Amino acid sequence: MLPDHNGQIMVTYRCSAACRHCLVMAAPGQDEALVSVEAAVEYGLDFAALGRAVLIAGGEALLYSDHILRMAGALSAAGVPVAFVESNGSWCTSDGLTRRRLSLLREAGVQGMYFSVDCFHQEFAPAERVYRGISLSWELFGRENVLPSELSPARALEAEREARDPRSRRRAALSHVHFIGRAAVDLAPLAPPVSLAELLTQDCAADLDVDSLREIQVDPYGFVRPDWCPGVNLGNTATHRLVDLCRTEHVRQTPVLSEIAGRGPAALLPLAERFCITPQPAYASKCHLCFDLRRQLVEHMPLEFGPRQVYEVCRG
Numbered sequence: 001m002l003p004d005h006n007g008q009i010m011v012t013y014r015c016s017a018a019c020r021h022c023l024v025m026a027a028p029g030q031d032e033a034l035v036s037v038e039a040a041v042e043y044g045l046d047f048a049a050l051g052r053a054v055l056i057a058g059g060e061a062l063l064y065s066d067h068i069l070r071m072a073g074a075l076s077a078a079g080v081p082v083a084f085v086e087s088n089g090s091w092c093t094s095d096g097l098t099r100r101r102l103s104l105l106r107e108a109g110v111q112g113m114y115f116s117v118d119c120f121h122q123e124f125a126p127a128e129r130v131y132r133g134i135s136l137s138w139e140l141f142g143r144e145n146v147l148p149s150e151l152s153p154a155r156a157l158e159a160e161r162e163a164r165d166p167r168s169r170r171r172a173a174l175s176h177v178h179f180i181g182r183a184a185v186d187l188a189p190l191a192p193p194v195s196l197a198e199l200l201t202q203d204c205a206a207d208l209d210v211d212s213l214r215e216i217q218v219d220p221y222g223f224v225r226p227d228w229c230p231g232v233n234l235g236n237t238a239t240h241r242l243v244d245l246c247r248t249e250h251v252r253q254t255p256v257l258s259e260i261a262g263r264g265p266a267a268l269l270p271l272a273e274r275f276c277i278t279p280q281p282a283y284a285s286k287c288h289l290c291f292d293l294r295r296q297l298v299e300h301m302p303l304e305f306g307p308r309q310v311y312e313v314c315r316g
């Protein structure tokens, strides 16, 4: 089981895949910025102080497997072992390599693995590989420490078939995707349009109630945000301790954030107007509207809405 409250160290924007639903625009061509081992330990201690378990994710964190081993070892030595490493399993090309890498992670103190299996990931990660990663993780970490804890090879292959079927992808997009990141580009056109007027009535109080959020994320540039709202920054660790940013009280005290919490994307309209940015008449969702305005605002307000990597692939 994934713990109820998590702190995610998003190690990299780079990924072996470029899934259509990816909220953070991860891709093979994204730049190579990485969270350092020292920063990860500081973040891990702060997440622990907030009662949050530490997750390591990306992009695909295990593109940098030696770095992740050092990071996991340092976090364990500091008393904040990694609860889960998230992966798309694309690296699980043979039993030997997969078992070796998973064993090293376990020895470095990693307690569990979380593999993504769905019709978006399986467009890039062969079902056979991700099933290998999951089944060997069951063996090495115990099923209770692996997500998914149940999966048949047939279901993994079905996800791969769905990945090739536009109707299945549309169904998945409409059932559980936030239309931000690459989903704003690739999947939002599949959704029925909602008028701007209707979207402007929706607030984000629950989305920015940081104390109760399941997951908070810190990226390679030190930006801290709810993991569902990449680009809506609580702040940056270059100037603040993470422990001070990850609080609902901090949202209340920060004008841009408290406005967004209270009024939703409507709070971005005066900013957009200032820079001659005009919203479209309709969007797929409030988050799609929010993303579209921030994508154009980020050059003017990089601290509030950065980094650019959240909106486009930026080659290093």
Ligand code: SF4
Residues within 6 Å of the ligand: 180, 203, 204, 207, 228, 229, 230, 232, 260, 264, 265, 286, 287, 288, 290, 291
């Ligand atoms: S509208 Fe923006 S701030 Fe509100 S939940 Fe969506 S991404 Fe987050």
